[in-house]
Amino acid sequence: MGSHITHRAAVLGSPIEHSKSPVLHNAGYKALGLDHWEYERFECTGDMLPGLVSGADENFHGFSVTMPSKFAALNFADEVTPRARAIGSANTLLRTTHGWRADNTDVDGIRGALGELLNGTSLSGKHAVVIGSGGTARPAIWALIEAGVSHITVLNRSDRTSELQSLFDETPTLLSYAPLDSTPTDADVVVSTVPSAGIAGLEASLAIAPVLDVIYDPWPTPLVEAARAAGLKAVGGHVMLAYQSYGQFEQFTGMEAPRDAMRQALEESLGISEAV
Incomplete structure (x- = not known):
């Protein structure tokens, strides 16, 4: 140049x-x-x-x-x-x-990817499942709270919700924890923020609603494939990457x-x- x-x-x-x-x-x-x-x-x-x-x-x-x-x-x-x-x-x-x-x-990234995933359908009053509680979980939770979800269940190997609680303090959104291998019974959207290896073998039980998987390499991820096999829409981390x-x-x-x-x-x- x-x-x-x-x-x-x-x-x-x-x-x-x-x-x-x-x-x-x-x-x-x-x-x-x-x-x-x-x-x-x-x-x-x-x-x-x-x-x-x-x-x-x-x-x-x-x-x-x-x-x-x-x-x-x-x-x-x-x-x-x-x-x-x-x-x-x-x-x-x-x-x-x-x-x-x-x-x-990263908040814009999550928001943009959710917009494509849900085709603009509002998340107000809905229930979201977030897999993982590390670095990417925090902007995902922030974006979901901004979108008006009433309840976020965090699935993780250990309960680290105390570290996430401050994100919820000024909001009406409820936070709850469930072990990674538990099967959530209802959700309007699932956001996975963990590497594919972290949920290997659990994909079918986690793909219960439209899925945003922040991983994009290799593509498609096993979780995205499980969601699509169940007839659910899924988007990958490359969409988030573009929007951020x-x-x-x-x-x-x-x-x-x-x-x-x-x-x-x-x-x-x-x-x-x-x-x-």
Whole structure:
């Protein structure tokens, strides 16, 4: 791209070589003719993040942040959005006149994927099952609460709901726990935030409602296959990945994300070609 690059952004994490963020953002730049923009990737652990970001030259407008650096990004930032603070991690750092602002657009990712999964059907007053209680469970819960669900059951090997309770404190949404191998009897949506190996053999008992599986490689996942075999709709983590990138793109560039071009580039790079 040469010396005419004047605007930069990048993704930080470790390992980083498989990140699809450069595919998404660079496709967006290309679609809008932003040939003076470039998006890169940097190997970055949590310990490395403060030095790397504070040492970045002024051409860098923002950073996408993946594991294991999302907690460091939150702690490093000069300013934190309410949702990033509540979730306890950040996947976005934006340069501002005051320093760096942390946000969590994983919420947008979950919201967008749920919108496609449910075809716009409201979740208000509904029951959601969330599998897992780790890093991705928190933005999933935040998005579900925002969508108005009345009850979230968290399925996990151990009861870690005490760590999640603060997300529910200011809301009317109920939180309950069930063991991973229990079969939920009713749900309007199932969101799995765990690796496929973590629920191996349990897929049929978990696929009781439309499924959002945050995993997308390899695709389709066993849980998605189980849902589709049961005649239920399912979407994968690549849909979430696309939607979380749009907000980052808009924060970094100040321009509306060309969603179709970004989504198409992502699906081509993953070898996924399915109508949504």
